Amino acid sequence: MSNSEQFEKGLQMRRKVLGTEYVDGSIAKADDFMMAFQNITTEWCWGYAWTRPGLDHKTRSMLNLAMLTALSKPVELKLHVKGALANGVTVDEIKEILLHATVYCGIPAGLDAFKAAHEVLKAEGAIPTEK
Structure with a gap:
């Protein structure tokens, strides 16, 4: 499964705020079950909410x-x-x-x-x- 544009935006934002080591470590440790959570939090939380222009x-x-x-x-x-x-x-x-x-x-x-x-x-x- 290829990552969506929203996921990629979220991944960049998530790394910026939480640190690359933490984020990449969380994703690397995720099995198929936990990867569902990694995908949704990266896309929705970090790719959608955190990249909106309304709040700094x-x-x-x-x-x-x-x-x-x-x-x-x-x-x-x-x-x-x-x-x-x-x-x-x-x-x-x-x-x-x-x-x-x-x-x-x-x-x-x-x-x-x-x-x-x-x-x-x-x-x-x-x-x-x-x-």
């Missing part, structure tokens, strides 16, 4: 952080914190997004989001590791 990539990253907090998805949030940094979201903006989401989504969801973001921000050298 920084804003899309900010929205993802809030939505992933609301959904209590800290593992996915970690990936998108790294992507948000790549899209120009500052540490202070990430903190404010998570605080705002915590008010609307609840303390348990906010705590998970803060812990996940903190881990990534430390690993990326965006915040000091000592304190």
Whole structure:
């Protein structure tokens, strides 16, 4: 099966935001069953939603952080914190997004989001590791 133009656009965008190593690794590890997911997320999420002209990539990253907090998805949030940094979201903006989401989504969801973001921000050298 050849990849569609939408898939190719999505693959390029996905690599730009999440990193080539992560994206190519996810695709390489996918068997026939999981490749269905790789195809749909690359085409629809990254090829359709992320390449639309209505919002810039920084804003899309900010929205993802809030939505992933609301959904209590800290593992996915970690990936998108790294992507948000790549899209120009500052540490202070990430903190404010998570605080705002915590008010609307609840303390348990906010705590998970803060812990996940903190881990990534430390690993990326965006915040000091000592304190």
